[in-house]
Amino acid sequence: DQQVKQNSPSLSVQEGRISILNCDYTNSMFDYFLWYKKYPAEGPTFLISISSIKDKNEDGRFTVFLNKSAKHLSLHIVPSQPGDSAVYFCAAHLYNDYKLSFGAGTTVTVRA
Amino acid sequence: GAGVSQTPSNKVTEKGKYVELRCDPISGHTALYWYRQSLGQGPEFLIYFQGTGAADDSGLPNDRFFAVRPEGSVSTLKIQRTERGDSAVYLCASSWGAGGASGTDTQYFGPGTRLTVL
Numbered sequence: 001d002q003q004v005k006q007n008s009p010s011l012s013v014q015e016g017r018i019s020i021l022n023c024d025y026t027n028s029m030f031d032y033f034l035w036y037k038k039y040p041a042e043g044p045t046f047l048i049s050i051s052s053i054k055d056k057n058e059d060g061r062f063t064v065f066l067n068k069s070a071k072h073l074s075l076h077i078v079p080s081q082p083g084d085s086a087v088y089f090c091a092a093h094l095y096n097d098y099k100l101s102f103g104a105g106t107t108v109t110v111r112a
Numbered sequence: 113g114a115g116v117s118q119t120p121s122n123k124v125t126e127k128g129k130y131v132e133l134r135c136d137p138i139s140g141h142t143a144l145y146w147y148r149q150s151l152g153q154g155p156e157f158l159i160y161f162q163g164t165g166a167a168d169d170s171g172l173p174n175d176r177f178f179a180v181r182p183e184g185s186v187s188t189l190k191i192q193r194t195e196r197g198d199s200a201v202y203l204c205a206s207s208w209g210a211g212g213a214s215g216t217d218t219q220y221f222g223p224g225t226r227l228t229v230l
Binding site for chain 2: 004031091097104
């Protein structure tokens with residue numbers, strides 16, 4: 001039973017433009033949401049997170065938006081750079097229970 | 113400093129054999145997690161250690177899978193009587209284990225062990 005879903009397996013974007021990655025979840029008890037980035041042959045690397053009590057968190061070029069009523073979050077990357085080409089995973093966990101439920105990932109390709 | 117390391121990076125075995133996968137967490141991290149990533153999917157939780165004890169093993173698929181962390185540092189994931197369906201990348205992650213005011217506990221992942229069961 002997949003509780004975190006990323007319905008777009010891939011995204012191609014021009015360098016300098018905005019990348020928008022989407023994620024939906026089914027468990028309303030999730031307390032924290034995270035985005036991880038993964039390069040080939042490496043483990044996932046933490047990118048940015050957001051608490052369920054917030055609707056936006058920003059860190060440099062990366063902004064995560066949370067819409068609790070819609071059970072939806074998104075990651076915006078502005079501007080996109082070639083080094084952003086990777087697989088991005090959305091993940092979530094319950095309050096005080098840090099094991100992560102992951103989506104299937106979205107492969108981002110930034111074109112020069 | 114050194115990140116999470118996992119050995120071997122690749123393991124090929126035959127159906128029915130026993131395998132051990134090793135994880136060296138970041139020094140000082142008390143929490144350690146094992147995940148399994150099958151092709152085209154995201155990582156799936158297997159087991160979580162806080163110190164030496166398995167705090168949550170609800171993700172282990174069956175009793176062929178077992179993990180230990182005897183001294184609260186290095187962990188070994190053990191798979192008995194391997195099946196072709198066990199083929200996946202096995203990821204280990206570690207964290208401070210505190211959570212605390214941040215509300216979350218950032219996990220740092222190793223590069224994984226790719227297990228292939230023939």
